[in-house]
Amino acid sequence: MMSDKPKITGYRQLTDADIDLMNQVKAKGQEMGELIDKLKSTDGLDQRWIATGATDIQKGLMCVTRGIAQPNSF
Numbered sequence: 001m002m003s004d005k006p007k008i009t010g011y012r013q014l015t016d017a018d019i020d021l022m023n024q025v026k027a028k029g030q031e032m033g034e035l036i037d038k039l040k041s042t043d044g045l046d047q048r049w050i051a052t053g054a055t056d057i058q059k060g061l062m063c064v065t066r067g068i069a070q071p072n073s074f
Contacts, residue, residue, distance in 0.1 A: 018069070025065055036054045
């Protein structure tokens with residue numbers, strides 16, 4: 001296994017495949033963040049819905065990251 005890597009309290013030891021998946025999620029998050037920034041600076045759009053969508057996207061990314069990491073604590 002990967003016992004030479006430091007353990008994060010409350011999390012199982014991540015495999016290289018897990019880390020790769022998390023990095024893919026983070027890359028998509030960065031991509032979505034850039035799109036949200038573009039939408040925020042576009043006149044004529046309903047910014048309330050843009051903000052709600054941004055929050056929901058952030059929540060979704062956090063959920064899938066937690067699904068990969070599978071923490072054993074609250």
